[in-house]
Each structure stands twice: as structure tokens, then as C-alpha cells.
Amino acid sequence: MLDFGIAGRKAIVCASSKGLGLGCAEALAKVGVNLVMCARTEDVLETAADMVRRKYDVSVDTVACDITTDEGRSAVIAAAGHVDILVNNAGGPPPGDFRDWSRDDWIKAIDANMLTAIDLTKRVIDPMINQKFGRIVNITSGSVKSPIPQLGMSNAARAGLTGFVAGTSRQVAKYNVTINNLLPGQFNTDRIESLIENRAKAESKPKAQIRELMENAVPAGRLGEIHEFGAACAWMCSMQASFLVGQNILLDGGNFNSTM
Numbered sequence: 001m002l003d004f005g006i007a008g009r010k011a012i013v014c015a016s017s018k019g020l021g022l023g024c025a026e027a028l029a030k031v032g033v034n035l036v037m038c039a040r041t042e043d044v045l046e047t048a049a050d051m052v053r054r055k056y057d058v059s060v061d062t063v064a065c066d067i068t069t070d071e072g073r074s075a076v077i078a079a080a081g082h083v084d085i086l087v088n089n090a091g092g093p094p095p096g097d098f099r100d101w102s103r104d105d106w107i108k109a110i111d112a113n114m115l116t117a118i119d120l121t122k123r124v125i126d127p128m129i130n131q132k133f134g135r136i137v138n139i140t141s142g143s144v145k146s147p148i149p150q151l152g153m154s155n156a157a158r159a160g161l162t163g164f165v166a167g168t169s170r171q172v173a174k175y176n177v178t179i180n181n182l183l184p185g186q187f188n189t190d191r192i193e194s195l196i197e198n199r200a201k202a203e204s205k206p207k208a209q210i211r212e213l214m215e216n217a218v219p220a221g222r223l224g225e226i227h228e229f230g231a232a233c234a235w236m237c238s239m240q241a242s243f244l245v246g247q248n249i250l251l252d253g254g255n256f257n258s259t260m
Contacts, residue, residue: 005239006135007032011085012076014038014067014120017045019189020139021089023226027234028085029056036080038063038072068112073120083124084131085237088117089139092191093157095150095198109153113140114160121179125172134177135237138165142185142252150198162248169246178245180236185252186214187224220253 010033016025017039025037029052037052039045042064049060063079065072068090077083093109117138128134140158147155162181169179186192196214200207215222232251235241250256 002240004031004234004237006085006237008034009084010034010036010080010082011087011237012036012038012080012083012120013087013089014076015089015091016087017041017048019191020184020187020226020229021087022048023228023230024087024089024137024139024233025230026052026055027227027230028087028237029058029060031234031238032058033085033237034059036061036063036076038065038067038076040064040066068116070119073116073123077120077123083127084133085135086120086124087137087139087233087237088120090116092141092151093153095195096152097150098152101153106153110157110160113154113157114164117161118164121168125177128177129172129175132176134172134175135241136177136179137233137236138179138181139233140181140183140248142183142250142256144181144183144248145250145258146256166246173245176242178236178242180244180246181248182229182233182236183248183250183252184229185224185250185255186218187226187229189226192223218253218255222253224251224253
């Protein structure tokens, strides 16, 4: 069995009560990483944390908070103390037409999907440099490579984070601190169910038909599962991924059609 070399490390996994965040938390726990899990809804978070504790012999602390607020980020950092691994994640802004979005809508999106990750990175990066080990993985979106018209705020905010990572990752790589982005395509999560429902309403089609259309559009012929996403995240956090710097790893079943 491949040893990821991170057993006993401490990871913060944001928005990890369900969906892609939970997939990452569980995959890290599977290779022996102790966790701080956070999410807004306390009962859902505790249920997820209990599941991880039962399945894997690791410690799991929880913080019920809004990670997009300064108070939430401070609470998570305080609960973690020492941080070896940071997985940044936050729910995406709603779909719509850019003509309908106010300045406040844009600021909220940028706060959640760009500035939150940057602030958490700022809080953990120097201790990581000092200990000569750190892994930061940002869950962004396949829309960074192939923008989704109805998700304009997400496209823009996540692209901004991508630009930040491109520069910063190369400044800290020599200290064995890596920063990379993991770009999901369409996975079976609450988020995709919401997008399916919105598209079904807009096109006046049954949700089952919209799901089938989405699945057929993916070369793999299906949507992704969260454990597949989590496994990629865990590898990016491993000792074996020390030479992976400033990259955007797309996990979308081949949906983005490109030679490079």
C-alpha cells in the first residue's frame, strides 16, 4: 500500500459536513490525518464528524461557523492550533444573469470564494514555512477553465483566487509548502441538485431529463462521486506530491475538451 506520509498531521477541511468537503475530510482521515471540520449547520456537521471518527482512528474536532466571516475563520484556526494541511472550500454563489447582481452580491461572492481562502492561507503559511511542511488545496471549480455562463460570480471569484495561487505558490515552494487548486466538474452533491433544479425550471423539463443530459455530456458517462474527489485531494496533500506547485487539477470525467 502506498504510504502518503502524512499520518498524524493536522488538517483543517472547510465546509466539510457534506459534499466535496466531506469527501476530502474522509480521504484524509483514511490516511491517518487528524481533522478540524467546520460547517454552518451544527447537527449535520456533528453527524459527519461522528461518521469519520467511527470509521477511522483519528481525532476530529468540529467548529460550527460561517467560514466566510472573520469570526468563523478565527474560531477554526483557534480550534486547530497547529496546522499542517488546509483545504479551502466554501459554497458557491447563486446562478443568474449578471444584469441582476448588485455590488453587494459581487462582494459577497468574492469574500466567500476568493478572500476567505486567501485569509486562511495568510494565517497558516508562516508556521508551515517554519516547519518546512505545508499543503494547501483550494477547491475551486471546473469553471476556472471553462466558464459557466449562469455562474458568472463564481467564475470571476474563483479565477481571482487562481491568480493569487499562481504567484504565491511559487514563492513558498522551496520550503516544502505547496499550494494547488482542485477543480471539480459535476459531482453528485447538493450543489448539482440545485443546478439541475434551476435548469429544469428554466428549460421546462423534468429534473430526471436534465440529469440524463448532464451525464451524457460527460465522456465518462456519469457524474462524479465525492470519494473520488477526496482521493485526489488526499494525494495532493501527500509527501508524494511535493513537486506539485501552483497547479489546477481538473477532475471532471473528461468534460473539458482540451489537448493541454
